[in-house]
Every structure is written in structure tokens, then in C-alpha cells.
Amino acid sequence: MxxxxxxxxxxGAMKPLEAFGARLPNAQxxxxxxxxxxxxNVVVPAMVRQTGLSKRIIAKAVRTYRASPQNPSxxxxxxxxxxxxxxxxxxEVAGGVEATVKGHKDFVEGGFRRSGPKGGRRMVAKLNRQVxxxxxxxxxxxxxxxxxxxxxxxYEFVAGETAKAFWRIVDSDLPVExxxxxxxxxxxxxx
Numbered sequence: 001m002x003x004x005x006x007x008x009x010x011x012g013a014m015k016p017l018e019a020f021g022a023r024l025p026n027a028q029x030x031x032x033x034x035x036x037x038x039x040x041n042v043v044v045p046a047m048v049r050q051t052g053l054s055k056r057i058i059a060k061a062v063r064t065y066r067a068s069p070q071n072p073s074x075x076x077x078x079x080x081x082x083x084x085x086x087x088x089x090x091x092e093v094a095g096g097v098e099a100t101v102k103g104h105k106d107f108v109e110g111g112f113r114r115s116g117p118k119g120g121r122r123m124v125a126k127l128n129r130q131v132x133x134x135x136x137x138x139x140x141x142x143x144x145x146x147x148x149x150x151x152x153x154x155y156e157f158v159a160g161e162t163a164k165a166f167w168r169i170v171d172s173d174l175p176v177e178x179x180x181x182x183x184x185x186x187x188x189x190x191x
Contacts, residue, residue, distance in 0.1 A: 023185055024185070025069035025070070025072060026069050027181045027182075027184070027185055028067065028069075028072040029066075029067040029068050029069050029072060030181060031174070031177045031178055031181045032066075032067040032072065032073070032074045033066050033067055033074065034177055035074075035169065035170065035173055035174050035177055036064055036066060036067070036074040036076065037064075038169055038173060039076060039166060039169045039170060039173075040062060040064055040076060042165045042166075042168075042169050043062065043076065043157075043162055043165055043166050043169075044058050044059055044062055046161045046162045046164075046165040047062070047153075047156060047157065047162045049161060050102070050156055050160050050161045050162050051083075051101075051102060051151055051153070051156050052088055052100055052101055052102050052103055053083065053087055053088065053151075053153075054087070057087055058153070061078050061079070061080055061153050062076065062077070062078045062157070063075075063076075063077045063078070064076055064077075065077065076166075078153050078154050078157045079153075079154060080152065080153040080154060081152065082148040082149065082150065082151065082152055083148070083149050083151045083152070083153065084130055084131070084146065084147075084148055084149065085097065085099045085101075085106075085108065085111075085130070085131040085147055085148070085149055086113075086128075086129045086130050086131065088100055088101050088106070088149060090113060090131050091113070092111075092112060092113055092114060092121075093107075095109060095110070096108050096109045096110055096111045096112075097111035097112065097113060097131045097147075099131070099149070101149045101150075101151060102151065106149065108131055108133065108147050110133050110134060111131045111132065111133050111147055112131070112132055112133075112134075113127065113129060113130070113131055113132070114127075115127060130146050130147075131146070131147045132144040132145065132146055132147065133145050133147055
């Protein structure tokens with residue numbers, strides 16, 4: 001299992017602002033949670049375009065941990081291993097299995113998803129809709145190996161279009177949100 005973490009200390013500048021008292025922790029949590037939600041809403045579609053996986057799978061893989069007044073930090077976390085071909089629309093064609101990985105057709109020569117003789121091949125629960133290859137060559141002795149795509153969701157999260165989308169939101173929206181929240185606090189302090 002792979003686990004990659006990226007952190008940004010965007011609210012470190014708010015530490016000297018202890019003059020706002022008890023309202024500051026709530027303001028920090030509000031700002032962080034708004035930016036976290038916005039970031040996730042931008043990162044998930046970017047990752048869908050980048051990998052070719054469905055939005056349902058990516059949304060399930062990207063988790064958020066929200067801030068609270070006691071814990072002023074947010075986490076956008078993704079984990080996972082190598083993604084199987086079955087999640088990329090794999091289907092049997094003549095001579096193997098074809099799937100669309102990262103926007104390109106990927107062909108697994110000699111791969112199969114179904115079981116049975118020609119003309120009567122069908123999906124079997126035991127194969128779990130995965131893509132397999134016979135490892136015994138031309139002979140069939142029941143030795144098979146599951147084929148994978150080489151796509152790791154955590155690596156895709158910190159590379160390419162997804163990483164650019166993440167840093168664009170954090171770099172542009174976080175300072176604006178902090179400034180707006182501070183203006184709100186100063187407006188409340190003068191009443």
C-alpha cells in the first residue's frame with residue numbers, strides 16, 4: 001500500500017493574530033474547510049481526466065479530513081496500490097484484452113476475462129472481472145497471473161494536471177479566503 005502526503009502551512013501567518021481571541025480558531029477552521037472542499041471539487045475531475053478512471057472510483061479514493069477549532073489542519077488523502085484493468089473498461093477482443101488507460105488504448109496480448117471454450121465463453125465469478133494471462137505459455141495447466149495497468153492513484157495525485165489543479169487552488173484561494181475571514185473578524189471586533 002502506497003501513502004503519499006503533501007502539506008501546506010498556509011495559515012502559519014495567522015499565529016501572531018492572537019488578539020482576535022476565541023474567534024480565531026473557528027475562523028481558521030472555516031477558512032481551511034472551505035478551501036479543502038473547493039480543492040477536492042477541482043482535484044477529483046482533474047484526476048478523472050488524467051487517469052481515465054470513473055468519477056465514482058476517484059471520489060472513493062480521495063478522502064478529506066476537515067479542520068476543527070482544536071485541530072486547525074486539513075488533509076486531502078489518497079491511498080491505494082496498482083489499479084487493475086477491470087476499472088478501465090477492459091473487454092475481450094481477438095487475441096487478448098483491450099482497455100483505455102490514461103486516454104490510450106492498452107492491449108494485453110493473450111489476456112482473458114471470460115472462461116470456457118470458444119463460442120461459449122462467459123464471465124465467471126471466480127475470475128472477478130479481472131484481466132488474466134496464462135503463464136504456462138501455449139499449454140493450459142490452470143496457472144494464471146492477474147495483469148495490472150501500472151497506474152497508482154497516489155502517484156497520479158501528486159503529478160500532472162491533478163497536482164497543478166491542487167496547487168492552483170491552494171496558492172490562489174487560500175490567501176483570499178484568509179484575508180476575507182480576517183476582514184470579517186475585524187468588522188465584528190469594532191461593534
